[in-house]
Amino acid sequence: MRFLKDKIISKLMLVFTLASVSLIVVIGVGLYYRSIPILHQSSWHNLLTKSDWKPLKGLFGFYPFIMGTLWVTGIAIIIALPLCVLTSFYLVEYAHPKIKQILIPFVNLLSGIPPVIFGVWGVLFIVPFIQSSIAPHFVEFSTGYSVLAGGIVLAIMIFPLIVSILNEVLTTIPQELKDASLALGTTKWETIKKVIIRKAAPGIVAAAVLAISRAFGETIAVLMVCGNNAVVPHSVFDPGYPLPALIANNYGEMLSIPLYDSALMFAALLLFIIILLFNILSRIILTRLERNLTA
């Protein structure tokens, strides 16, 4: 009787596990299935490289949205990565354990703040700041709603992700390695520069890739500060229109215009594929690294 119960429960658990794991495939297939109509009408190549976006005329060119996504993501990672690498070095190698204990919870708190709050903050703080303090030095006029604003907000959103991964990577680097280097008379920074960075390099890459894929899919915060103009941005002060924002902004009318829903599902499919690949890549790097360092 007990064994029967164990068997039944085991099978039940297997079903739950398989069901949730296969969610990845189901999402992919589901989105692809709904994108078929638009793929029939146009090719992958056309959809990705054309920049006409006129749903009413049946023209769906995703190029401006892809560029919008790339701009905000690029800006975000350029701002966030150096800051986070330096922060992690400080927290792991320099900071007194007590200081570390105080600071790390705040990084965790930052990761708990919902995207919409970042958006509100962006509208209240970053957008006016860009409009009145940064943009006038470079361009004649900017409303502040720009890819730069999106990039800054995104950068802060990915801080906790990068810092927490790097902290983990840095703490797994064996103390003996650091000690050996320090014993040779190097300063701490020289040890970081010559030994730790080299060991942690794959981890930094993985953290960056993971952060990029997080930034790629971020919707509401970016939508609120980016200006949402379907043209390819040419400077950081131009508005942009990233893919997730496109999906979120148009769901209301998507069922009333032919092919529109299919186009939006195609956008979701694009995001899904890119993020899937990036995630698998970075997770594999991280697992390998962990194994190499602990073995």
Place this chain on the structure above:
Amino acid sequence: MIKRKLEELFFKILMILATIVVVGSFFLIVGTIFVKGIPFMNLDMITKTPGGGFYIGKEGGVLNAIIGSLYIAGGATVLGLVISIPVAFFINLYMKGRRITSDIIRLAFDVLFGIPSIVYGAFGFLIMVYFGIRASLLGGIIAVTLLIIPVLVRTLDEVIRTVPGELRDAALSLGATRWETAKVVLRQIKPGIYTAILLAFGRGIGDVASVLFTAGFSDNIPTSLHEPAATLPLAIFFQLGSPVEEVQGRAYASALILTILVLIITVLSEVMIKKFSKHKI
């Protein structure tokens, strides 16, 4: 020698500055929300639903959205737990000795964790269209459940892995079946489960993109699963877009409410994690 010392000092200062920026951004954001939100905060905001003319600045509050968010995040967390606890146990207790398979499953959940909420929202919408469900509380709960399952599984998995193998072996060697062993482990990881619940609830309550297509919006508090439900983040988003100053102010106040809610949840989960690691054998 001096040059090396200077270099050391320079980079140390640079690191401290970077840390100040990263940690400081938290205070900057929360500070801004508090400063802007407090002047518009009043009791009506959290005790009343939108009255007539609410969206042109007349009286009312966002109780509908607060309750809606609690319903959706709560429902999704319960549903998510029902699915995640068995999965976490399965990976750890039943898959013992099959390391590659369990690694692949873990990778799958890591990947699911990385999938953005807008994709879950779009997918949830597809499910709803397929089954003919309209935008409703139920739709919102389904989408958010999908979103938080990876959060729950990953957290629970980590927690279960901290349980010493001896405990498991001791239970098994006394003749307990794997399920009975699981119950022993379950008692051991209770605080860890609370942490997972809080993390998942926090993620669910703050997310917009997943409920945007699926939950709809309503000025009333939903009384059944098939009614559309407002959510707090969405209420903030809509109100902020209004040209009326009063309404924008309410967006700030709503943002303040959400921030306070989420901060409480996150602090609680931090405390739980601390407690958990203290009682660990």
